[in-house]
Amino acid sequence: MELLNQISEKLQKGKAKEVKALVEQAIAENIPVKTILEEGLLSGMGIIGEKFKNNEVFVPEVLVAARAMNAGATLLKPLLAEAGVAATGKVCIGTVEGDLHDIGKNLVKMMLEGKGLEVIDLGTNVSPETYVETAKAEGCQIICCSALLTTTMPVMKDVVDAVRAADLDVKVMIGGAPVTQAFCDQIGADGYTPDAASAAEMAVKFCQA
Numbered sequence: 622m623e624l625l626n627q628i629s630e631k632l633q634k635g636k637a638k639e640v641k642a643l644v645e646q647a648i649a650e651n652i653p654v655k656t657i658l659e660e661g662l663l664s665g666m667g668i669i670g671e672k673f674k675n676n677e678v679f680v681p682e683v684l685v686a687a688r689a690m691n692a693g694a695t696l697l698k699p700l701l702a703e704a705g706v707a708a709t710g711k712v713c714i715g716t717v718e719g720d721l722h723d724i725g726k727n728l729v730k731m732m733l734e735g736k737g738l739e740v741i742d743l744g745t746n747v748s749p750e751t752y753v754e755t756a757k758a759e760g761c762q763i764i765c766c767s768a769l770l771t772t773t774m775p776v777m778k779d780v781v782d783a784v785r786a787a788d789l790d791v792k793v794m795i796g797g798a799p800v801t802q803a804f805c806d807q808i809g810a811d812g813y814t815p816d817a818a819s820a821a822e823m824a825v826k827f828c829q830a
């Protein structure tokens with residue numbers, strides 16, 4: 622669809638204002654939120670990711686694209702709330718220590734909130750101690766960890782170990798591009814999902830259990 626292509630292209634060029642206007646137009650045209658997110662915003666970010674990998678674009682271009690992505694995603698947030706299916710539960714979420722990538726984490730947060738869960742956003746570069754102290758102080762049922770770098774994935778194991786050492790009845794969910802189910806099993810985390818929507822579904826199940 623032409624409008625979704627335009628969102629993807631403007632995002633790749635880092636045109637945040639234009640992305641925002643196009644997303645508004647897509648919403649007004651009743652294009653499903655999931656389609657706008659996946660075929661517009663995430664598609665554009667995926668192309669930027671490939672170009673970044675191939676050294677065709679560099680950090681500044683990726684940063685402005687990320688800003689444009691956030692500008693569009695923010696508009697979708699209220700629409701993700703599903704009327705009448707409000708779950709109850711408290712979650713703290715963050716990107717692990719050493720890692721500054723937050724786009725995926727923000728999407729997971731939006732989806733969790735869309736399901737009615739209360740979310741404490743710890744931001745990026747979050748230490749295992751901060752996750753554990755927050756979960757304890759705030760009474761969270763779930764700790765959600767995101768990592769985008771292979772070098773920061775091991776911090777997720779530190780989080781699992783810290784939760785077990787503190788003897789907390791808290792589930793640890795993990796995700797992010799390099800994370801896999803095998804890694805989840807290996808470090809003894811409670812759940813892995815490949816995308817934000819399924820993360821929210823899993824979180825709801827944990828909170829209902």
Ligand code: B1M
Pocket residue numbers: 663666667669670671673674680681683684687719720721722723724725726728729764765766767768769770771772794795796797798799813814815816817818820
């Ligand atoms: Co970075 N970066 N980056 N980067 N960056 C990657 C991750 C990389 C794969 C690019 C590449 O080389 N191909 C590579 C990592 C390589 C590796 O580890 N093997 C990389 C690198 C190397 C770096 C730097 C080291 C570059 C440098 O400085 N030389 C540096 C590290 C900085 C740091 O963190 N300490 C760096 C910096 C940056 C920017 C600041 C420029 C920017 C981040 C901006 C920001 O986040 N605010 C950036 C970006 C944008 C990327 C790419 C291009 C896109 C990441 C992204 O946002 N994707 C990325 C390449 C790529 O992934 N193709 C890359 C979109 C996002 C929606 O996807 O986060 O995977 P993702 O989230 C998904 C799922 O994974 C899942 O849900 C989302 C979709 O529904 N998910 C979860 C995420 N968290 C979840 C948690 C869950 C469940 C699901 O449960 C709790």
